[in-house]
Amino acid sequence: MESRNPNHPKNPEPEVLLQSRNLRRTSCRQGILDILAQAAAALTENEIKAKLDSTHDRTTFYRSFKTLIDNNLVHRIVVDNLLVKYALNPRSYNSGEHVHFYCNRCDSILCIENAHLTGISLPTGFEADETEVIIKGTCKSCKLNTNTDHNE
Ligand SMILES: [Zn+2]
Numbered sequence: 001m002e003s004r005n006p007n008h009p010k011n012p013e014p015e016v017l018l019q020s021r022n023l024r025r026t027s028c029r030q031g032i033l034d035i036l037a038q039a040a041a042a043l044t045e046n047e048i049k050a051k052l053d054s055t056h057d058r059t060t061f062y063r064s065f066k067t068l069i070d071n072n073l074v075h076r077i078v079v080d081n082l083l084v085k086y087a088l089n090p091r092s093y094n095s096g097e098h099v100h101f102y103c104n105r106c107d108s109i110l111c112i113e114n115a116h117l118t119g120i121s122l123p124t125g126f127e128a129d130e131t132e133v134i135i136k137g138t139c140k141s142c143k144l145n146t147n148t149d150h151n152e
């Protein structure tokens with residue numbers, strides 16, 4: 001068995017996630033969840049498709065992918081029209097609030113778990129269904145690269 005991403009605090013098992021939504025275990029669903037569980041950052045649809053075992057045809061992939069999104073196991077992170085990535089939904093195994101960090105230099109997106117969103121109040125009569133926050137900046141590895149570039 002492949003080892004899981006040690007950076008991921010929860011290392012959710014695809015089987016357990018599927019079971020929690022009463023979804024049948026198919027190799028395609030399990031494959032997609034496995035790829036996302038091991039990824040250090042959110043992935044685009046094409047990146048997921050490229051990593052997935054090529055025995056799954058397009059239709060199976062799209063159907064499985066949609067099922068995982070519809071059941072909130074995978075979530076869509078929309079930065080803008082040109083950039084949409086997907087990650088495992090931390091809400092499926094962790095109840096804490098989470099926000100996204102987008103790196104302007106390398107386009108990577110990370111889910112930041114257990115973020116504390118306070119001090120945002122809506123006008124009277126408004127009710128929030130969900131909160132999406134994207135913090136844009138420079139990620140750790142880009143920052144380290146910039147610092148070494150100065151020594152050229
Ligand atoms: Zn970066």
Ligand SMILES: [Zn+2]
Binds near residue numbers: 088110
């Ligand atoms: Zn996220």
